[in-house]
Amino acid sequence: MRAKVLVLAATLSVLMTVPVLAHHSFGSEYDEKKPLKFENVTVTKLEWTNPHARFYVDVKDAKGVVTNWNFELASPNVLKRNGWTKNTLKEGDKVTVMGTAAKDGARLGHAQTVIGADGKRLFAGSNTADGN
Amino acid sequence: MKNKLTGGITTVAALAAALFLLQAPADSQAPAGKAPDAKAPAKGGGKGKGKARPTGPTPRTADGKVDFSGIWNGGGPVGDVGQGLIAGEEISLTPWGKKIMDSRQSKDDPEANCLPTGIPRIAPYPWRVLQTSTHIFYLFEGNIHSFRQIFIDGRKHQADPDPTWYGDSIGSWDGDTLVVDTIGFNDKFWFDFRGHPHSEQLHTIERIARPDLGTLDIETQIIDPVAYTKPFKIKFQATLRPGEELMEYICQENQQDAHHLVGPAGLP
Numbered sequence: 493m494r495a496k497v498l499v500l501a502a503t504l505s506v507l508m509t510v511p512v513l514a515h516h517s518f519g520s521e522y523d524e525k526k527p528l529k530f531e532n533v534t535v536t537k538l539e540w541t542n543p544h545a546r547f548y549v550d551v552k553d554a555k556g557v558v559t560n561w562n563f564e565l566a567s568p569n570v571l572k573r574n575g576w577t578k579n580t581l582k583e584g585d586k587v588t589v590m591g592t593a594a595k596d597g598a599r600l601g602h603a604q605t606v607i608g609a610d611g612k613r614l615f616a617g618s619n620t621a622d623g624n
Numbered sequence: 625m626k627n628k629l630t631g632g633i634t635t636v637a638a639l640a641a642a643l644f645l646l647q648a649p650a651d652s653q654a655p656a657g658k659a660p661d662a663k664a665p666a667k668g669g670g671k672g673k674g675k676a677r678p679t680g681p682t683p684r685t686a687d688g689k690v691d692f693s694g695i696w697n698g699g700g701p702v703g704d705v706g707q708g709l710i711a712g713e714e715i716s717l718t719p720w721g722k723k724i725m726d727s728r729q730s731k732d733d734p735e736a737n738c739l740p741t742g743i744p745r746i747a748p749y750p751w752r753v754l755q756t757s758t759h760i761f762y763l764f765e766g767n768i769h770s771f772r773q774i775f776i777d778g779r780k781h782q783a784d785p786d787p788t789w790y791g792d793s794i795g796s797w798d799g800d801t802l803v804v805d806t807i808g809f810n811d812k813f814w815f816d817f818r819g820h821p822h823s824e825q826l827h828t829i830e831r832i833a834r835p836d837l838g839t840l841d842i843e844t845q846i847i848d849p850v851a852y853t854k855p856f857k858i859k860f861q862a863t864l865r866p867g868e869e870l871m872e873y874i875c876q877e878n879q880q881d882a883h884h885l886v887g888p889a890g891l892p
Contacts, residue, residue: 515738515747515767515875517703517817520730520885541878543738543766564881569749569765569871595886 514566515543522602526593535585536560540568540578547581547603549589563589563603565616574615585609591616678864680837682800685755690800690834692753692760695870699842699862700746705815708744708858710843721821721851728819731885734812735767738875740789742813743772743806743828744844744858750868760795760802766873774804781807787824789813804830815846819889823850838864 533549545565552558565571568578581587586609594600603616683691701708706715717725730736741747741764749766758777764770776795785792785808792808809826827847834840840862847855 514881516733516736516881516885517730517889520817520887520889521881539878542873543875543877543879543881546878546880562880567749567766567873569873572871573868594884596884598884600884 518602521594522592523595524592526595527590528593528601529588529590530561531588532586533589535581535583535587537583538578538581542567542569545571547587549587559599561599561601563591563601565603565606571615576615580614581606581608589616675863675865678838678866682834682836685757687757689797690802691755692802692832692834692840693755695750695752695865695868696840696862697750697865698746698748698860699751699840700741700744700844700860701816701858702746702748703817705744705818705820705846705858708860710857710859713856713858715820715856716853717821718849718851718853720823721848724821724851725819725889728814728821728889729885730817730887730889731882733814733817733819733882733885733889735814736882736885738768738879740764740770740813741767742789742809742815743791744830744842744846744860745813745815746860746862749873750865750870752870763870765870766875768875769873774802776802781805787811791826791828798831800833802830802832804828804832806830814889817889821851822846822848825850840864 530549530551533551535547536550537548539546539548545568547563547565549561549563550558551561566574568576571580588607589601589603590605591601591603594602606614606616608614683693685691709715735741735745735747747764747767749764751765752763754761754763758775760774760776762772762774764772770789772790772793774793774795776797778796779794781794782792787810788808789810789812791806793804793806795802795804797803806828807826809822809824809828811822811824811826813822814820815822825848829845829847831843832840841859842862843857843859845855845857846852
């Protein structure tokens with residue numbers, strides 16, 4: 493029971509986070525009622541670009557079908573001000589990502605928490621209200 | 625290698641959604657107004673990575689004027705211009721303004737499409753003030769790498785300015801407050817994510833003060849008889865970010881969001 497409570501609390505702490513304000517409406521693009529969590533997935537590409545850095549991961553479903561998902565991060569500038577470099581995430585890295593799914597059904601998510609293979613939790617552009 | 629896709633934890637998601645809606649606006653858009661009908665701005669929010677506001681006396685130029693120079697964050701609306709309403713003020717749309725606002729779709733927000741914010745909107749990115757005895761420049765990191773210029777050399781408005789995103793701005797001093805009068809706007813930008821509109825008749829009067837080292841108060845009167853039945857005043861506060869430098873931010877480089885924005889304008 494205690495473990496379940498802790499898991500619930502941890503989940504809530506992730507979902508309670510406030511997206512960093514961006515150049516677009518968060519609520520019009522993403523559905524906070526659709527949480528995503530992909531564990532131990534492989535980064536296939538990083539785009540260190542504006543207005544958002546993006547990384548793509550291959551995700552295998554229960555039937556073994558692999559799909560590629562696009563995750564939006566904050567802008568590179570916001571990430572750099574929070575300790576990232578262009579090499580923080582690289583193709584081939586294993587990560588766990590938690591975030592929010594796009595409203596329109598695209599394989600697109602807003603990353604709120606990224607955990608590297610070493611267990612280190614990376615600022616993803618969503619766990620501070622003043623990320624600039 | 626086992627991948628897990630977890631979704632649809634209904635109870636948790638519903639609670640999270642409720643909590644999400646209760647979260648504070650970011651410090652970077654902190655309103656300074658106290659309108660009873662505006663959403664009450666809670667302080668802080670998030671995990672508290674925001675930096676403390678620097679303290680100290682108001683800087684001055686060699687000729688004794690208030691010096692607004694520095695890197696700033698915030699100072700205008702992002703999600704909802706109404707969050708900055710000054711007590712007793714209200715936003716009253718004309719039928720034309722209401723029709724425009726009701727028709728707006730989130731995907732069409734100029735800022736989401738990497739176009740400038742106009743005035744009074746501010747992008748959630750740092751901006752620098754450069755001040756000389758004759759000009760003040762705002763250098764924006766985002767929403768596009770652009771600038772705004774305010775003439776403080778005593779000139780008058782252009783007789784027939786072309787409509788532009790930042791208009792024709794002239795400033796004069798009222799004690800330690802810079803009063804910036806701007807006309808000559810285009811009608812393309814929105815005031816916020818909600819899509820508050822304006823026409824080319826928009827006229828803004830900003831009263832800009834730096835009461836201490838780390839604070840920039842920007843009170844803006846919005847005058848536009850085409851879109852609003854009466855003028856209204858808003859006030860937002862910017863925070864100094866010492867030690868920061870502007871970085872490159874070319875919004876058009878890889879803009880994918882506008883294609884995925886759904887529904888009417890209005891969500892934060």
